[in-house]
Amino acid sequence: MSTAVHWTAWSVFAFFFALVTVLGFVAARWKKADLNHLHEWGLGGRRFGTGITWFLLGGDLYTAYTVIAVPALVYATGAYGFFALPYTIVAFPVFYVFAPRLWNVCHRHSYVTLADFAQGRYDNRRLALAVALTGVLATLPYIALQLVGMQVVFEAMGFGGVRGGAEIALIVAFVVLAVYTYTSGLRAPAMIAFVKDTMIYIFVIAAVIVIPAKLGGYGAIFAAADHAFAARGSGGILLHAGQAMPYATLAFGSALALFLYPHAATGMLAASNGGTLRRNAMLLPIYSVLLGLIALMGYMAIAAQVDAKGTAIVPALILQSLPEWFAGFCCAAIALGALVPAAIMSIGAANLVTRNIWRPYINANMTPAQEAHVAKVTSLVVKFGALAFVVFLPLHFAIDLQLLGGIWILQVFPAIACGLFTRWFRGNALLAGWAAGMALGTALSASVGMKPVFALPGIGGVYIGLIALAANFTVAALITAIANARGKLHRTDATAAIDYEDAVAVRS
Amino acid sequence: MAVNRRLWLLALPFLGTLIVPLYDAREPYLFGFPFFYWYLFAWLLVLPPLVWFVDRGRRQ
Numbered sequence: 279m280s281t282a283v284h285w286t287a288w289s290v291f292a293f294f295f296a297l298v299t300v301l302g303f304v305a306a307r308w309k310k311a312d313l314n315h316l317h318e319w320g321l322g323g324r325r326f327g328t329g330i331t332w333f334l335l336g337g338d339l340y341t342a343y344t345v346i347a348v349p350a351l352v353y354a355t356g357a358y359g360f361f362a363l364p365y366t367i368v369a370f371p372v373f374y375v376f377a378p379r380l381w382n383v384c385h386r387h388s389y390v391t392l393a394d395f396a397q398g399r400y401d402n403r404r405l406a407l408a409v410a411l412t413g414v415l416a417t418l419p420y421i422a423l424q425l426v427g428m429q430v431v432f433e434a435m436g437f438g439g440v441r442g443g444a445e446i447a448l449i450v451a452f453v454v455l456a457v458y459t460y461t462s463g464l465r466a467p468a469m470i471a472f473v474k475d476t477m478i479y480i481f482v483i484a485a486v487i488v489i490p491a492k493l494g495g496y497g498a499i500f501a502a503a504d505h506a507f508a509a510r511g512s513g514g515i516l517l518h519a520g521q522a523m524p525y526a527t528l529a530f531g532s533a534l535a536l537f538l539y540p541h542a543a544t545g546m547l548a549a550s551n552g553g554t555l556r557r558n559a560m561l562l563p564i565y566s567v568l569l570g571l572i573a574l575m576g577y578m579a580i581a582a583q584v585d586a587k588g589t590a591i592v593p594a595l596i597l598q599s600l601p602e603w604f605a606g607f608c609c610a611a612i613a614l615g616a617l618v619p620a621a622i623m624s625i626g627a628a629n630l631v632t633r634n635i636w637r638p639y640i641n642a643n644m645t646p647a648q649e650a651h652v653a654k655v656t657s658l659v660v661k662f663g664a665l666a667f668v669v670f671l672p673l674h675f676a677i678d679l680q681l682l683g684g685i686w687i688l689q690v691f692p693a694i695a696c697g698l699f700t701r702w703f704r705g706n707a708l709l710a711g712w713a714a715g716m717a718l719g720t721a722l723s724a725s726v727g728m729k730p731v732f733a734l735p736g737i738g739g740v741y742i743g744l745i746a747l748a749a750n751f752t753v754a755a756l757i758t759a760i761a762n763a764r765g766k767l768h769r770t771d772a773t774a775a776i777d778y779e780d781a782v783a784v785r786s
Numbered sequence: 787m788a789v790n791r792r793l794w795l796l797a798l799p800f801l802g803t804l805i806v807p808l809y810d811a812r813e814p815y816l817f818g819f820p821f822f823y824w825y826l827f828a829w830l831l832v833l834p835p836l837v838w839f840v841d842r843g844r845r846q
Binding site: 357360497500530559563566570 | 803823837
């Protein structure tokens, strides 16, 4: 890799960074409202229409780390790395079924977080705390990985050679992000998402036309990848026997988990109504086409024989095959791609800490202004925690924890996703199931050296998140059945069946 | 509330993409893409009209 600083690329990057910084601050005045209310600061006043929600959720779910990590996995393993495609293909039917009900009940009861919903539905503070802690724990390493995404780009642009250069650029970018998230709340990433996603679309569409033209077309790229995997003796452009099960279970489990993440919940609850979310279930697959094209860059990097490894391959491919000014544009698109999810994730975590940890356990009588203040400060703390993580700890901590985070967040599925349809499970049973799933998932993952897949006898490799979820469901169902048999009293449910339906259905 | 029976159609993407042997093949190629790849991209194109059709069933 060249250690020369790519000044043209940096200039282009600096221009776009300055642009989104201005937008980040201007966003405070957009759809003007009192930002000293949590639902305004942390949910944008719940009035984002179909278009804004599409950019916000798309920019939120397809992160900077996705852009560099998916091609890196494809580069290393081939077809296996494409599990990201079935994952996002099945994620949207899941989204269509759950998201509008979630939006309706949260809107009707002014819930800001999934843990708020758990509290209202099950009248169980410990369950709500479990949901909140899981969300925060799963989010922190995810934010850290966004920083890793930026760092990789900065290093490729030549600051790796300057001692501490990439770190300094990273710290500057993140401090600026932290300040405008503090002042503008969710409006900042919503506004920035327009610019960032437009840039990503331009980058990807140009890259998947220009780069293959240089490499002799897609047929040649697949042939080169096929040849390279055969020479390496591992991976392949098709799945090997034994890979199908891990591939399918990873895709399925990740799809179930996706919308339980706090940043996804925040993006969904900020929509203006359930119909907005249904239309997004139809439109978000467009982003997945983009993701598929990005994944193909892993093969392009093989065919182009880039002089880089791992997560560095995409920036290296860009800098090697595109004119420098456009490479700068693409690098800027990826790096800015880190800002939107990082902001939404920190807001999602801040909402959880404020509503489900601070309010019930520290200060039950917060005024709305105090509540918004706690959230703003928490968003700063969370971001600097993630920054410290990346600057001071080895990279594999963030990656391992993010992987565990995916397994953990799936353990709130029974309480949240099933809770949207049935109140059959009891709160304490869900809590016990959650604990069992968390413990089993963590132990299994640790037993195979922090890998996502565990070989079950007779079945093959299965995504650990799903194994833990099965244990979770079993425990929750058993305890519920026992409590029912003993005729224990049910706790109050603050929600009614009609709260989950669209307002239109109520009137008709 | 009447249940939207078209919701069952949403099982199709699961069956179509999680049953891997259905598409883990090279042939037939399309524009240089092995079947495995263009098949998955084709699902992304099918998905928006499919969800739209399901949603229309809900609104009727």
